[in-house]
Amino acid sequence: MLRPASRLPLALKVLFTAFLAVMVPVYWYNYGPSNFLYFCDISLLLCLISVWTEKALPASMAAVGILLPQVLWCADFVGELLGVRLLGMTSYMFDENRSLFLRGLSFFHGWLPFLLVYLVRRLGYDRRALWAWTGVAWGLCLVAYFLLPPAGAIMPDPKIPVNINYVFGFDDVAPQTWLPAPVYLVCWMLALLVVAYLPTHFVLRRWSARRAYKGLTSELAMIRVS
Template sequence: MAGQQRIPLWLKIAYTIMTLIIIPVYWHRLGPTNFLWFSDIALILMVPALWLENRLIASTMAVAVLLLELSWAADFFSGGQLTQVALYMFKDDTAGLIKLLSATFHLALPPVLLLMLIKYGYDKRAYPLQIIIALIVIPLTYLLSGPEQNINWVYGFGEQRTSLSPLVYLPLLTAGFILLIYTPSHFIFKRLFPPH
């Protein structure tokens, strides 16, 4: 970086500390499969992205989750009534510590992703890379997690459970991520954040 880091050291340290607090709490309270959520993958991979100031990692995580995280934030501020992806934050059966940590990371992740895109630009290799990641993570999520967790919505969107066979539903879900999240993100980021 020509002898000068462009991401402030305080941000790298604060984000890393936040992640190091979240990981053991989530592991203990929610189990290791919780880290299959695309947002949790992004939370963790943004640590090396920040420290290495790596455009490809940051761009890939932005393709994966930035639109979803902005949707989560909008839903959170609507009290879980907009898309219901943050509705769990307003349920009594969700522990207070989980609510605090979840709000912290879901609200911190979008500005960190945007900062990386602004500082370094978007790496267009992120789009095919995220598709490959999804092709691995979605079936793995189905195999390792259960309907009560419904991680990455592999059993149906939100609280609605699908009646479709996994052999039909999981390819449709993957196609939905690619067409509705990754593709628009790719074209928006390519236009708004050219590489420096």
């Protein structure tokens, strides 16, 4: 029996795996294991699963979760580059106490959205991704809130992350004070769903449906011609 042709090029699989083979130990050494509880790092691992299994669900989950936040990361980085502070989420990219190599690895935030769009285009969009990712993201928020260092915590190594996934506010130096912390956490989790995940889900679902329709009409046209 003939094996089905791969929908993803081998070069992509090898290069992406090689990047993670470098990034994971470097991040683990410099930032500690808790760093891998950030949404973006979880998304990288989901991409790795999709790249090798060619299953749509992991990549779809990552796309729902971080396409919009990564756009904000890029905008914040450009703002910092121009001397305009937006959210401060990329301030670490200008921290001279971190090596250029370490900071350079974080540029995956810039190309990961393009990879995710490519994966969804090639593998399709799995509509289960919305609630699958939401469950993962909310679980990560609860872990970060109850078990990991809050904003303003003094760590023995300043590179160790605090306020993971912004569960204490957007400022890592001090927690937000305009809402009680538990209320803010609930509002943040709901905002992620309503502002980021739902719109991305609807756009990807419609885009995928249109691509599927075009593919079907093309196949029907070819059948008629033959």
